[in-house]
Amino acid sequence: MASHRRPKQPSRTRVTVLTTAAAAAVVLSANAANAAPSEKLGKDEVKAKVDKLYEQAEQATEKYNGAKEKQQKLQKEISTIQDNVARGQEDLNKLRDGLGSMATAQYRSGGIDPSVQLFLSSNPDDYLDKASTLDQLSSQQVEALKKIQDKQRELAQERAEATEKLKDLAATRTELGNKKKEVQGKLAEAQKLLNTLTAKEKAALDAEQARANRSSTERVDLKDAPPASGRASAAFSAAQSQIGKPYVYGATGPSSFDCSGLTSWAYAQAGVSIPRTSEAQANAGTRIYNQSDLKVGDLVIFYGDMHHVGLYAGNGQVLHAPHTGAVVRYEAMGDMPFQFGVRI
Numbered sequence: 001m002a003s004h005r006r007p008k009q010p011s012r013t014r015v016t017v018l019t020t021a022a023a024a025a026v027v028l029s030a031n032a033a034n035a036a037p038s039e040k041l042g043k044d045e046v047k048a049k050v051d052k053l054y055e056q057a058e059q060a061t062e063k064y065n066g067a068k069e070k071q072q073k074l075q076k077e078i079s080t081i082q083d084n085v086a087r088g089q090e091d092l093n094k095l096r097d098g099l100g101s102m103a104t105a106q107y108r109s110g111g112i113d114p115s116v117q118l119f120l121s122s123n124p125d126d127y128l129d130k131a132s133t134l135d136q137l138s139s140q141q142v143e144a145l146k147k148i149q150d151k152q153r154e155l156a157q158e159r160a161e162a163t164e165k166l167k168d169l170a171a172t173r174t175e176l177g178n179k180k181k182e183v184q185g186k187l188a189e190a191q192k193l194l195n196t197l198t199a200k201e202k203a204a205l206d207a208e209q210a211r212a213n214r215s216s217t218e219r220v221d222l223k224d225a226p227p228a229s230g231r232a233s234a235a236f237s238a239a240q241s242q243i244g245k246p247y248v249y250g251a252t253g254p255s256s257f258d259c260s261g262l263t264s265w266a267y268a269q270a271g272v273s274i275p276r277t278s279e280a281q282a283n284a285g286t287r288i289y290n291q292s293d294l295k296v297g298d299l300v301i302f303y304g305d306m307h308h309v310g311l312y313a314g315n316g317q318v319l320h321a322p323h324t325g326a327v328v329r330y331e332a333m334g335d336m337p338f339q340f341g342v343r344i
Contacts, residue, residue, distance in 0.1 A: 041193070043201040047208075050190045054323040057186035059307040061249040061258055062277050064179035067172055068250070069276045074169045081162045085155060092151045099144040183249050187324060213244075213327045225296045225314025228343050232297025234270035235344075239263070239311050239319050245328045247321045252276075257321040259308050262328060263299055266311060272344060274299075278309035281342065288341035291316070291333065299342040300333065312341060 041049070194202065227233035239262060248256035253265040260278040267274045274284045282301045288294055294312045300320075302308040310320025310331075317330045 041196065043197060043205055046193050046197055046201075047205060050193055051323075053186045053190040053193070054325070057183050057190070057249065058259065058323055059305065060179050060182040060186065062260060062279060062307045064176065064183055064250060065258070065260060066277045066279065067176040067179055071169065071172045071176055074165055074172060078162055078165050078169065081158055081165070085158050085162065088151060088155045088158065092148065092155065095144060095148045095151060099141065099148065187249075190324070209325055213329055225312075228295035228297045231267070231270040231272050232295065232344060235263075235266040235272065236297040236311050236313070236319070238269035239266040239328070242266075242328045243319075243330075245321075247324055247326050247328070249324070257328060259310065259321050262321045263309050263311060267344060274344060279306045281309055282306045282340075283342075285342045285344040288343055291338060291341075294341045295343070297344075299344065301339045301342060302336040303339065304337070306339060308336065 194205070197205065227236065242253065242257065242262065242265075245253070246256045247258060249258050250261070251257050252261035257265065260276060260281060263278075263281060264274050264276055275281050278301065281299055285299070288298060294300070296312055296314050298312040300310050300312050300318050302310070308320070310318035313319040313330055316333050318333050318336075319328070319330050321328050322331065
């Protein structure tokens with residue numbers, strides 16, 4: 001006969017756990033049902049955020065450019081110092097050889113005071129280390145020793161200077177790497193935002209940028225805007241020849257440019273060397289605070305931290321390399337916060 005046993009009742013602890021879990025599931029389900037889905041940013045909102053990221057990337061780019069310029073300068077200075085040290089060491093060796101020959105000749109001819117000969121032992125070179133304090137040295141030997149001491153001090157100073165510059169170079173390389181990562185991070189973040197757009201929205205945004213590039217690369221009427229100088233005119237003409245070239249951070253031409261890369265390249269074509277970064281270019285000439293006083297070819301500095309620069313094109317326009325995704329083109333100065341002009 002089958003045994004009819006009473007089913008085992010779950011323990012009170014198990015019931016409590018199950019009840020709590022079920023209640024939590026109900027709450028989570030209710031919250032999920034009531035929560036509004038995360039809102040997708042529209043095309044215009046994405047564009048605004050991307051533009052801001054591009055501006056931040058350009059700020060980092062100018063810091064990157066400054067670190068890169070400093071690195072190159074330090075490398076040249078270190079190379080020069082090391083060459084000087086090498087030549088100085090050769091000179092020092094010649095001075096020592098000369099004094100050694102002099103001492104050896106005196107030693108062999110017996111022309112040295114016996115008290116001095118005691119220092120020489122079997123090695124005439126010992127004389128060079130010990131005889132400098134003795135009165136028996138000839139005036140020629142004293143002069144030779146003085147030259148050696150001066151050259152030793154000079155070499156020690158140059159070696160110390162090279163050591164400090166090498167430390168500075170290491171720090172600059174670290175800064176350069178950090179700024180490069182910052183630029184790349186901002187650009188990657190911008191691309192991530194752009195990737196959230198639908199294919200249709202992305203195409204519309206690309207078309208908008210293409211229209212901006214096309215409409216802004218038309219020649220500006222300069223009849224009411226004389227050049228600042230012959231060289232400024234030449235620099236502006238050089239920049240005009242690069243219209244349509246893409247913006248690339250850290251680029252100095254001629255296939256692509258960033259903002260200060262374009263202005264420094266343009267002036268170089270006119271035979272004028274100006275600093276590499278926008279911040280340094282802001283101090284490269286006479287500042288002009290009134291826009292009505294600007295002339296074609298003057299540098300135009302934008303933003304409070306001076307991270308953007310272009311060339312004045314006349315009629316309230318600037319010729320510049322704007323940002324990632326754009327090309328060298330004309331743009332209304334009113335589109336950016338003008339700080340001042342700089343006449344080179």
